[in-house]
Amino acid sequence: MTTKKPTVAVYKFSSCDGCQLSILNMEDDLLDLADAIDIAYFLEATRAQKPGPYDIAIVEGSITTPHEIERIKEVRATAKTVVALGTCATAGGIQALRNFANADEFARVVYGHPEYLQYLETATPLSEHIPVDLELWGCPVNKAQVIEVIVALLNNRLPNLPPYSVCLECKRRGTICILVDKGIPCIGPATQAGCGAICPTIGRGCYGCFGPSRDVNPGAMATMLRQLERYPGETARLFRGISGYAPTFRTIVDDLLPANEEA
Amino acid sequence: MKNIKVPALARVEGEGGLYIGLKNGKAVEIRLDIYEPPRFFEGFLRDRYLQEVPDITARICGICPVAYQMSAVYALENALGVKISPQVRALRRLMYCGEYIESHALHIYMLQAPDLLGKESVLEVAAEAPDVVKTALRLKKIGNELLKAIGGRSVHPVNVCVGGFYSWPDAKAIKALLPDMEWGLNAAIDTVKLALTLPYPDLEIDYEFVALHHTEEYGVIEGDVLSSNGRKLSISEYENSYIEEHVRHSNALHSRTVDNNTYLVGPLARLNLNHEQLMPRAKNSLQEFGIRLPVKNPYKSLIARSIELVHFYEEAIQLIKEYKPSGPAHLELKLKAGEGSGATEAPRGLLYHRYKIDARGMVQFAKITPPTAQNLPRIEADLFKLTPKIVSLPEAEATLIAEHLVRSYDPCISCATHFLKLKIAEK
Numbered sequence: 001m002t003t004k005k006p007t008v009a010v011y012k013f014s015s016c017d018g019c020q021l022s023i024l025n026m027e028d029d030l031l032d033l034a035d036a037i038d039i040a041y042f043l044e045a046t047r048a049q050k051p052g053p054y055d056i057a058i059v060e061g062s063i064t065t066p067h068e069i070e071r072i073k074e075v076r077a078t079a080k081t082v083v084a085l086g087t088c089a090t091a092g093g094i095q096a097l098r099n100f101a102n103a104d105e106f107a108r109v110v111y112g113h114p115e116y117l118q119y120l121e122t123a124t125p126l127s128e129h130i131p132v133d134l135e136l137w138g139c140p141v142n143k144a145q146v147i148e149v150i151v152a153l154l155n156n157r158l159p160n161l162p163p164y165s166v167c168l169e170c171k172r173r174g175t176i177c178i179l180v181d182k183g184i185p186c187i188g189p190a191t192q193a194g195c196g197a198i199c200p201t202i203g204r205g206c207y208g209c210f211g212p213s214r215d216v217n218p219g220a221m222a223t224m225l226r227q228l229e230r231y232p233g234e235t236a237r238l239f240r241g242i243s244g245y246a247p248t249f250r251t252i253v254d255d256l257l258p259a260n261e262e263a
Numbered sequence: 264m265k266n267i268k269v270p271a272l273a274r275v276e277g278e279g280g281l282y283i284g285l286k287n288g289k290a291v292e293i294r295l296d297i298y299e300p301p302r303f304f305e306g307f308l309r310d311r312y313l314q315e316v317p318d319i320t321a322r323i324c325g326i327c328p329v330a331y332q333m334s335a336v337y338a339l340e341n342a343l344g345v346k347i348s349p350q351v352r353a354l355r356r357l358m359y360c361g362e363y364i365e366s367h368a369l370h371i372y373m374l375q376a377p378d379l380l381g382k383e384s385v386l387e388v389a390a391e392a393p394d395v396v397k398t399a400l401r402l403k404k405i406g407n408e409l410l411k412a413i414g415g416r417s418v419h420p421v422n423v424c425v426g427g428f429y430s431w432p433d434a435k436a437i438k439a440l441l442p443d444m445e446w447g448l449n450a451a452i453d454t455v456k457l458a459l460t461l462p463y464p465d466l467e468i469d470y471e472f473v474a475l476h477h478t479e480e481y482g483v484i485e486g487d488v489l490s491s492n493g494r495k496l497s498i499s500e501y502e503n504s505y506i507e508e509h510v511r512h513s514n515a516l517h518s519r520t521v522d523n524n525t526y527l528v529g530p531l532a533r534l535n536l537n538h539e540q541l542m543p544r545a546k547n548s549l550q551e552f553g554i555r556l557p558v559k560n561p562y563k564s565l566i567a568r569s570i571e572l573v574h575f576y577e578e579a580i581q582l583i584k585e586y587k588p589s590g591p592a593h594l595e596l597k598l599k600a601g602e603g604s605g606a607t608e609a610p611r612g613l614l615y616h617r618y619k620i621d622a623r624g625m626v627q628f629a630k631i632t633p634p635t636a637q638n639l640p641r642i643e644a645d646l647f648k649l650t651p652k653i654v655s656l657p658e659a660e661a662t663l664i665a666e667h668l669v670r671s672y673d674p675c676i677s678c679a680t681h682f683l684k685l686k687i688a689e690k
Contacts, residue, residue, distance in 0.1 A: 012278060016323060016325040016328075018326075018328070018418040018419060024369065025407060025418070027403060027407075031397075043271060043273045044273070044275070045274065045373070047274065047666075048387075064300045064301075065300045094307065094319065098306070101306070103303070105306070106306030106307070109306045109309070111516070112508060116510075117301050119300060119301055140325060140416070140419055198421055199415070199421050201415070202421065203430045204429045231312045231624060231625075232623060234312070237311065241315070241319075
């Protein structure tokens with residue numbers, strides 16, 4: 001590597017700031033990170049701004065306004081590598097619940113003067129607007145995975161991210177399957193690992209913050225979950241949550257809908 | 264000076280800008296432009312099951328998710344008429360201690376102190392005073408570790424439910440935090456000492472302070488909504504006296520009192536109204552370091568936060584020592600149709616929720632009033648008061664002082680949009 005430190009810009013789009021905070025929360029590694037990279041733009045952390053182009057753009061949040069469409073294109077144009085950070089940036093996040101409803105109605109519910117607002121009918125992942133080089137899922141992202149992604153990028157290699165489901169993390173932690181043993185609805189089998197299986201370990205079902213894993217068998221999952229529902233439409237609501245707009249989860253709910261008008 | 268423009272405010276949560284319009288050197292228009300996009304949370308909550316609510320409201324804010332979870336569970340428990348056990352209540356307070364520690368350490372050292380030190384960021388501070396920054400990072404980390412031990416993770420914890428917690432955190436893991444907590448308490452007292460040496464811009468405002476007040480403990484959960492003008496309401500009466508409005512330049516709503524006044528929520532309001540209930544060492548710090556109340560300088564909310572940092576470390580130590588999980592971690596809920604309100608003190612101030620649910624436990628209506636929406640009109644009013652003092656200064660300096668004023672509020676723009684750019688323009 002050359003002696004010049006790579007320039008990194010961190011951007012926020014529609015989000016709760018939680019994934020940017022995951023960077024500030026690298027307490028033990030933050031100062032080392034600041035030594036290894038040149039933080040050129042990171043509004044939550046610093047007023048200082050250096051002009052692009054940048055080597056790496058890390059983007060949190062989803063695209064929910066006409067202005068954000070323009071901004072994300074500018075980000076793409078000024079960065080060599082674009083990383084989508086967190087489930088908002090990779091799948092639309094919680095904002096994307098509007099995609100299954102009427103955004104105008106939501107605006108009327110929440111605001112006295114919806115006509116003052118500018119928003120899109122949908123909240124969409126970055127990849128629907130620009131080519132994205134790397135996606136890191138999680139609501140919020142796992143800090144250890146953020147470090148892995150940055151280290152990988154600095155060393156010009158692919159990050160080592162688990163391709164399996166939350167189930168394997170339960171096995172590793174010695175957590176007995178709550179779905180099989182206690183009959184608690186859990187979408188861990190269909191969800192990407194990365195969180196450390198924190199929900200099943202405390203006795204509740206996974207609700208899919210890290211998005212769909214590969215090789216999901218949606219039909220089988222839905223059939224099993226439907227038999228265990230504790231409230232109307234629980235299965236559909238589990239998939240239609242934080243990662244609800246991710247294609248796999250969307251399809252599962254679409255398949256459920258005829259039999260389940262509640263969702 | 265021609266104009267003050269801050270197109271995008273740094274070191275705040277969320278996105279907004281500031282505009283100050285001048286005529287003959289006097290401020291005629293002040294706007295906090297909140298262009299953080301609307302996210303429609305109250306809409307998403309409709310037709311979701313009540314146990315989904317804490318997971319959804321957590322996503323309003325990554326900096327204070329516990330506050331959004333806590334106000335929600337209290338409102339929903341109020342709707343169902345359930346009363347949680349004292350053990351659950353104690354664990355909720357301990358969890359809240361974790362959030363205050365993490366959020367206050369972040370704001371004091373990483374968001375506000377760089378302004379007072381004339382630096383662009385904490386990283387610039389680190390170049391000159393690495394030990395201070397290492398202390399700051401450890402102070403913050405301990406809060407996050409406490410949240411992790413109780414909630415599984417520090418951002419969007421997963422253990423909170425209506426009726427209590429999904430399961431009791433492991434007592435050994437909780438007690439293992441004690442040595443760090445003892446270190447943190449001393450470091451927090453050093454933070455107060457440091458806070459008192461910083462150069463604060465001169466500004467005194469006659470605020471109406473509003474905060475939760477609890478007779479037996481420092482108000483965080485439950486209690487009454489107390490105002491410095493003497494008004495005292497139960498939480499269920501909150502909407503009778505405090506109103507939210509939608510103004511054209513802001514994606515965040517603006518709050519005011521029914522008699523059309525601005526008011527202040529947050530650390531200054533809490534400290535000035537509730538200092539009698541501070542833990543002993545936090546209360547002693549007020550006396551020992553000669554801090555006179557009420558503190559009415561918005562920039563000095565950093566001092567209030569540092570006193571609270573002492574308080575919450577102290578309270579965390581007590582709660583950890585007393586932590587002995589017994590009985591069920593959560594109540595079995597009996598569903599019924601109902602309506603309920605709940606409020607807790609987020610690190611940034613009073614956070615109010617109200618829900619209507621049907622007999623199946625499905626949310627029919629949700630209303631959420633975040634602290635920043637309540638403070639926005641007050642921040643604009645403060646800027647009016649500040650402008651004459653800065654109008655003759657060089658533009659860069661004036662801009663920094665105005666920006667710093669906004670930052671001292673620790674506005675959470677992400678939260679409030681359901682919020683800031685500085686721009687001062689001669690008309």
